[in-house]
Amino acid sequence: MRTVLQLLKDIKARRRMILELAAADFRKRFVGSYFGMVWMFIQPLVTIAIYAFIFGPYGFKSAPPVPNVSYTAWLVPGIVPWFFFSEAMNMITGILQEYSYLVKKVVFPVELLPIIKLISCSFVHLFFFAVMLVFYLVNGRMPMLSWIQCFYYSFAAAMFALGLGYLTSAVNVFFKDMQQIVGILLQFGIWMCPIMYDEKLFFSKAPWVSVILKLNPFYYIVAGYRDSMITGSPFWMRPKLGIYFWGLTIVIFFAGLRFFGKLRPHFSDVL
Numbered sequence: 001m002r003t004v005l006q007l008l009k010d011i012k013a014r015r016r017m018i019l020e021l022a023a024a025d026f027r028k029r030f031v032g033s034y035f036g037m038v039w040m041f042i043q044p045l046v047t048i049a050i051y052a053f054i055f056g057p058y059g060f061k062s063a064p065p066v067p068n069v070s071y072t073a074w075l076v077p078g079i080v081p082w083f084f085f086s087e088a089m090n091m092i093t094g095i096l097q098e099y100s101y102l103v104k105k106v107v108f109p110v111e112l113l114p115i116i117k118l119i120s121c122s123f124v125h126l127f128f129f130a131v132m133l134v135f136y137l138v139n140g141r142m143p144m145l146s147w148i149q150c151f152y153y154s155f156a157a158a159m160f161a162l163g164l165g166y167l168t169s170a171v172n173v174f175f176k177d178m179q180q181i182v183g184i185l186l187q188f189g190i191w192m193c194p195i196m197y198d199e200k201l202f203f204s205k206a207p208w209v210s211v212i213l214k215l216n217p218f219y220y221i222v223a224g225y226r227d228s229m230i231t232g233s234p235f236w237m238r239p240k241l242g243i244y245f246w247g248l249t250i251v252i253f254f255a256g257l258r259f260f261g262k263l264r265p266h267f268s269d270v271l
Contacts, residue, residue, distance in 0.1 A: 003257055003258060003261050004254065004257060007109075007111050007112075007257065010109045010111065010112055011112070011115065014109070014112065018112060018115060018116055018119065019119065021116045022116045022117075022119035022120045022123075023120075023123075025116060025117060025120040026120045026123050026124075041124070041127065041128075044079075044083045044128065045131075047079070048072075048075065048076060048079060051075060051079070051196060052071065052072040052075060065198035065200065066226075066230055066231070069230055070139070073135075073136065073139060073141070073230070074226065074230065075195070075196070076132050076135060076229075077132065077150075077222075077225040077226045077228070077229040077230065078193065078194075078195040078222045078225060078226060079195050080125075080128050080129065080132050080225065081125075081150075081153060081154060081157050081218075081221050081222065081225050082190055082193065082195055082218070082222070083124075083125070083128060084121060084122070084124070084125035084128070084154065084157055084158075084161075085157045085160070085161050085218065085221070086186045086189075086190070087121050087124065087125075088117070088118055088121040088157075088158070088161040088162075088165065089161055089164060089165060089168070089182055089186060090179070090182060090183060090186070091117045091120070091121055092114045092117050092118065092161065092162070092165030092168070092169055093165065093168040093169050093172050093178060093179045093182050094169070094172060094179050095113045095114055095116075095117045095165075095169050096110070096113065096169050096170075096172065096173050096267060097172070097173070099113055103267050103268055104268045110264055110267065111166075111257065111260060111261070111264075113169075114162055114165045114166060114169060115162065117165075118158055118161065118162055118165070122154075122158065125154065129150065129154070132229070133147070136229065144228075144229075144232045145232075146227070146228045146229075146232040146233070146234065147228055147229060148228075149224065149227075149228040149234070149235050150225055150228050150229065152224075152235060153221050153224040153225050153228065153235075156220070156221055156224075156245065156246075156249070157218070157221045159249055159253060160217060160218070160221075160245075160249045160252070162253065162256075163249060163252035163253030163254075163255075163256045163257070164252060164256060165256070166253070166256030166257050166259065166260040167252070167255070167256040167259055167260070168182055169260070170256075170259055170260045170263045170264075170267075173263070173266075173267055173270050174263075174266075174270060189216070189218065192213060192216045193213070193216060193218050193219055193222045194213055194219075194222075195222055199213055214241065217244070217245050217248050217249065219241070220238065220241045220242065220244070220245040221245075223238065223241065224238070
């Protein structure tokens with residue numbers, strides 16, 4: 001608990017520096033690139049287009065899980081938060097190597113680095129959130145008050161990524177393969193939410209699969225985004241999932257931050 005309180009004090013005391021470093025980190029990704037930040041958005045947009053084509057009306061013609069909602073309109077609210085989470089995990093895992101010159105400074109609170117990278121990733125996420133809203137409006141969906149809930153679910157995804165990021169970034173200093181392992185787990189994880197398919201596919205033959213899918217904490221984020229954008233259901237309509245998600249996320253966050261703090265004295269020696 002003391003570590004968390006110290007982290008909150010550091011965030012408050014250095015909030016301007018955090019935002020400046022996050023903005024600089026965001027700009028740094030495009031240095032030397034002719035098309036700049038366009039590349040950051042092309043791959044996710046192409047991914048959405050591919051899945052929409054394959055599973056949409058021109059491919060396998062998957063039945064929309066929600067009546068009167070196209071497959072693409074159902075897919076987008078699920079995959080947008082996943083883009084945010086997966087990018088944050090990949091970036092945070094390698095943050096200590098990327099900013100090794102700050103890690104070696106005794107006076108710099110290294111625990112802030114994952115937060116800086118998380119905010120940097122949030123800039124991209126806001127863009128895709130805006131694209132999602134425009135897509136819904138263009139397709140004739142009337143705005144709903146529940147759309148605001150997406151900010152809550154984005155915050156939930158950020159906290160989950162931050163807790164895991166403290167663990168993976170600390171391990172990555174001593175075990176360089178951690179970043180590759182995280183990448184593989186993320187490729188596997190996108191199919192365990194579920195995002196591309198409806199879990200009801202398994203109800204008739206293997207109903208236990210739905211239970212397993214709900215053990216994935218990110219299931220709560222995906223379901224919440226779709227509740228907010230499509231059905232308009234409030235976040236308190238899934239109380240058990242919410243308690244499970246936040247209970248697990250809080251445990252992971254405290255454990256990750258404590259683990260990070262234990263290994264911190266050795267970071268500069270290895271880097």
